[in-house]
Amino acid sequence: FFFLLITKGLPSSRAAEVLARDGPNALTPPKSTPEIIKFLKQMVGGFSILLWIGAILCWIAFGIQYLHHDAGAFNNLYLGVVLALVVVLTGCLLIIKKLKRALVLRDAEKKDISAEELVVGDIVEIKGGDRIPADIRIITSQGCKVDNSSLTGESEPQSRSCEYTHENPLETKNIAFYSTTCLEGTATGMVINTGDNTIIGRIASLASGVGNEKTPIAIEIEHFVHIVAAVAISIGVVFFIISVSMKYTVMKAIIFLIGIIVANVPEGLLATVTVALSLTAKRMAKKNCLVKNLEAVETLGSTSVICSDKTGTLTQNRMTVAHLWFDNEIFSADTSENQTTQTFDQTSGTWTALSRIVALCNRAEFRPGQDSEPIMKRIVVGDASETALLKFSEVVMGNIMDIRKRNRKVTEIPFNSTNKFQLSIHETEDPNDKRFLLVMKGAPERILEKCSTIMINGKEEPLDAERKEAFQTAYMALGGMGERVLGFCHLYLPEEEFPDTYPFDTDSMNFPTSNLCFVGLLSMIDPPRSTVPDAVIKCRSAGIKVIMVTGDHPITAKAIAKSVGIISANSETVEDIAQRLKIPVEQVNRSDARAAVVNGMELKDMTSEQLDDILRNHSEIVFARTSPQQKLIIVEGCQRQDAVVAVTGDGVNDSPALKKADIGIAMGIAGSDAAKNAADMVLLDDNFASIVTGVEEGRLIFDNLKKTIAYTLTKNIAELCPFLIYIMASIPLPIGTITILFIDLGTDIIPSVSLAYEKAESDIMKRKPRHKKKDRLVNQELVTYSYLQIGLLQTIGAFLTYFTVYAQQGWLPHTLLHIRTSWEDPFINDLEDSYGQEWTFDQRQILEYHGYTAFFVSITIEQVADLIIRKTRRNSIFQQGNKVIWVGIFSQIGIAAILCYGLGSVYALNFGCVCVCVCVYEREGGREGGGEREREREISWGCIIRTRTPTLLCSCSNNIFALSTAQLGSHWQGGSERRGTLLHSSFASP
Structure with missing residues (x-):
């Protein structure tokens, strides 16, 4: 059966059974939430749940109002749809996964399959450059060597064969491990462990078991969401109760509640934060x-x-030989190719022995075809330390590959962290000396332990306490210069005990590894x-x-x-x-x-x-x-x-x-x-410096997020107060919920994102790291600034615009107080303004939309100023450029213009298309109380200005007054003081 298995592989049916039993050959990822659950959490987490509640209430209100034939019912339908779209679009994610593949023998055929489909018992072929796709037991091998450094930390390539050499799976040569790399040669093996059962899978499970705490920014955003949600719900509930106690209907109170929630929740903020983080991540990718x-x-x-x-x-991972110690003296190493400044005597017998050990006890090799390249620039197959030794030897001694050919390697023990030495045995190039030469290098203290003599001036001398003290002094001196130090020793094996046919065995180590001769130290620096x-x-x-x-x-x-x-x-x-x-x-x-x-x-x-x-x-x-x-x-x-x-x-x-x-x-x-x-x-x-660059970018994104949040929160007061005044003073609603959404998701999005392009201010890397429990993203200072300082100014400015628009149409502020009930009654079509002119419900509705538009434009312009204010904390705006912020400003104004004048006639958007009508009237003569009445009114878009001139200028909104479409000579009758003849009328967009 085993023979059939290794020649034909597993039958596909059997492989399917094992795959079903053991699962795919992939590490179980750390406990993570499925993408669909993440999406659903996004749908109901944070601000989203508030928006869903608002949307559902809108739809309920629409249903009730529609059944009662309420003219404003569809406004709630539109608002609910917009709120739902905001939540859904914010939660959308895109995931791309890449899979690895493996060459497997199944059904007597070689197949290229996904590595995840490998099962225990599969026969797998690997070659140089391949990643080992699972834990496999080697069946056949041709010079196969693997890099286990990612698993064991060993930098030396490890040979792999079908021989069972050790009880410990990590030490035996007949097992290759998942995720390690085959450096050279080829091998065929049987899969013995897959997925989480592999050695690396067991280690990785330890990592996945470590807690995955929330990141500081996730905590900060969650903290911010809780604050805003608490404020929104608290104010909403309080004013819901107030509305009901003031005899508003429950439906009206619910609509107030929706308006307050929408006004408090910065709907576009989380999307803006995500975009800002993405932009920073792209910038950091360019910085490695x-x-x-x-x-x-x-x-x-x-x-x-x-x-x-x-x-x-911290270092370049580019080792270079810096110093040598032999003959009781430290020498500087010259790695230049002209060798004009070499400080030691190359005729010394100790140097001859040391250089031979350095050349032979080394597994690194130059890649072929580089003879014309400078030695120090040649590409080497081998780790950093052996690369440094090889290049140094090549510079000083000449062609190292020729030296190795003349001193053929018989056997070797690669370096590992347990032994901390590397050993090899060679035939010597001296035709008169048939002895084998054992050479060894490794950690100096380990090498010294194996020696009983030391070479001084080419002669062996006893390794006494004085010599050991000299060794320790040199070792500390070289190490104190930040250099990696290696010790070197050798031993000529007696010919009578070790003839040329002697079967060396590295497992039983049937050769001496003690009483060796210590030759010297060599140190390398990784700059x-x-x-x-x-x-x-x-x-x-x-x-x-x-x-x-x-x-x-x-x-x-x-x-x-x-x-x-x-x-x-x-x-x-x-x-x-x-x-x-x-x-x-x-x-x-x-x-x-x-x-x-x-x-x-x-x-x-x-x-x-x-x-x-x-x-x-x-x-x-x-x-x-x-x-x-x-x-x-x-x-x-x-x-x-x-x-x-x-x-x-x-x-x-x-x-x-x-x-x-x-x-x-x-x-x-x-x-x-x-x-x-x-x-x-x-x-x-x-590179460590890239981490510091990342720290600066991380601080910058925190600063920019604070600026973005402050900018976004500022308008909340201006959006919230209209509903509070609407409830308390019973005035016509200054701004609608749909109009608020056009601010949050329309005019404010691009300016918010533009703040992510702000550059670092001068003190960003001079401040202490923020304390994750004290230095919050949203703190008292930011809230005070956004809500009380700038927010109140925006509110005052927006209400001033609102009352001005109504006053221009004949509704002075005192007239608007407590008029809400009559204003919203669709059956009242003769409601008089401050000057006695009668207004129908449709006319009042259009004027209300004009009020929305004025309030909207006012906040938009004020947000332009807020954007410039928020641009920098300390630096002058002229010192710190940001071209993208101008894109934000112009887009803000452009979107507002399109909504007001391009889409102003779309009923569902609640905007009024404002036009200017200039009308000239002739004053009617007359006397009042025995004297000529000299008081005339010039109406500029409904604003009455007292004047002594014999004409009346009327600038009014299209389709509100009958006079705005009147013919020349028509008679306009308002109140007792508002009679005249229209002489000329003209219209123009402002």
């Missing part, structure tokens, strides 16, 4: 920050602590990125604490931290103070040290209180020799200090920390798929 979660944009701006990796993030020191300074001025978390030696980590400014030049650690005062470390008061370097071994034994004490009392912290699991502990410790934590990570094991952090940042170049999936943001260039 890919935002996966829109709300993460603002979270980054709230960050108070950044836990950053060292390699590749800090040039942009990092300035970025760290920016963080410090912005009140952000930068913590380095690395697996390097504490001495090396401290040196790098000082070189990039994470530890200031004048800052001391406890160890520094002890050394300066020449006292034991235990006697130093830890609170006197501004900086701290914490070893992972110490962190392992710390309690939460001890860690909290370090995080609280030290402003400059480095965690060295840490594991990915300890990174999670550090993040949790920072969050216990009420910090908003951003953390970087690249490996699978970093996923829990990335998930736990307020914002997880994965590396785009070196990051694993699991890390990227767990993160909220991906750095496309793996």
Whole structure:
């Protein structure tokens, strides 16, 4: 059966059964809400539920009014439809998913299927460059090597074969793991685990188990929604009760309630916030920050602590050999191709031995076809450390591949984090020496442990205490310069014990790994990125604490931290103070040290209180020799200090920390798929400076959101007061609910979005991070400014326009008080204005729409002024340009003009199309009380102006007065003081 399985693969029917049993070969995503549920939540969450209630009440009111043949019934129908459309359009989402594929053998045929369809028992083929699609047991292999670094952290390629070599699945050679990469060779294997049952699936489940807290901006928006909803409902209910107590019908009271809710809820705000976040995310993508979660944009701006990796993030991940130590002396390395400044004696026997170890105990290779390229610019297959060693060797010694051919490799043990060394055994090029040469490199302390002698000037000498002290001094000196140090040793194997046919076995290690000869040290530097020191300074001025978390030696980590400014030049650690005062470390008061370097071994034994004490009392912290699991502990410790934590990570094991952090940042170049999936943001260039750019953008979006919300809330008072005055003073309604929606969703949308294009003000990176519990998006200052200061001014201006329009038509303010009942009665067609002129219901209705229009235009113009006011907080508007805001202003005015003059005749929109009619009247002579009556009235759109001239100018609204369409010479009769003959009439749009 097994033979048939590996030659023909699973039958499709069996594969379908297993797929149904085990589910798809995909990691279960972190607990997330289905998209349809998200959509439905959007439909009934926050402002949406208020709008739905308003829409339903509108439809109920329409039904009742329609049955009673109420002329205004359709207004409620239109309003309900608009409110429903607002909710639905806000909740629409678009999702695109991409799937991976795998080459599988089924039914004796090779098939290219989706990786999700793989099942246990499938036979899969992999080749160099492929991602391993599941956990597979290797059946056949031809030079297959895999990169397990994303899973285990091991940078060395691991060979894979069908041999069972270890009980631990992570150590055995016959298993390749899901999501790792095949670097070279080919292999065929049987799927043994899929989806969540894979090794990476089990690790990822830990990440998914970590709480997914709400982002700060989500909390702020929810807080804002609660405030607005509470205000809207409270005011609505209060005035509903007042309306009923003032003998209004329940239907009228419900209509008031709807108007108050609509006036209070900024319907377009959440859409504006989403657009603003999207615009910022696009800007950040251009700056190499890919935002996966829109709300993460603002979270980054709230960050108070950044836990950053060292390699590749703070440094360039471009190792270069910097120093060597042999013959008890430290030398600088010259990597230039002309080799004119090499500081050491290349004729030394120790150098000859050391250079041979460096060349042979190295698995890196140049890609072919680069002979014409400078050595330091050639592309290398291998990790960063071995690449640096290979290039250095090539520069100093010449063609390394020839050296390796002349010293054929017999066997090797790749580097791993458990052994912390790499070993290989070679034949030597000396035809007179048949001995095998064992060479080894690795962590200096581990290499020294395996040695009993040391080479000095080409001769072996005992490794006594004095030699060990010299080694330790050199090691600390090189590490103190921020360099990664490797130790090198060798041993010639006795020919009689190890003849040329000897079967070396790396599993049983049937060769010596002790009593070796220590040859020297070689250190490499991974230069800090040039942009990092300035970025760290920016963080410090912005009140952000930068913590380095690395697996390097504490001495090396401290040196790098000082070189990039994470530890200031004048800052001391406890160890520094002890050394300066020449006292034991235990006697130093830890609170006197501004900086701290914490070893992972110490962190392992710390309690939460001890860690909290370090995080609280030290402003400059480095965690060295840490594991990915300890990174999670550090993040949790920072969050216990009420910090908003951003953390970087690249490996699978970093996923829990990335998930736990307020914002997880994965590396785009070196990051694993699991890390990227767990993160909220991906750095496309793996550069720390990009994080600081993101912080600035995050702060900018918070500032711009405050400006947008203040701008949006300002008009709420001007929209709310008409309903309150309408109820309390019984005047004709100044503005309708549909007209309010045209402000919220029409004229105000583009100006609101334009504020998202505002640039950062000068002090944005000089302010401390906002406190997530104290510095709210909507605070008392913003509410006072929007509602009481600017809001009241807008209300006064809008009512002034409203009363002016009515006064121009003959309705002075005192006449409008307590007239609402008669005004809205469709059966009263002889209602007199302040001058005794009679108005029909249709004429009053048209005038009311003109009042709506005037109120609408007034708020629109006032919002233009508010937009300019809100543009900057401190800088002059002339210093801070924003071309988009002019688009907002012109669109605002343009939309208002279209609604008033282009669509003003559409009944459902409740706008009045205003025209100017100029009429000239001849005064009728006469006397009153024995004297000539000299008081005449010039009517300009209904406004009566007393004058002594013998003519009367009438500027009125079309279709309201009969005189506006009267012929020349017609007689106009109003009151006793309003008689005259129309001599001329003309109309024009204003």
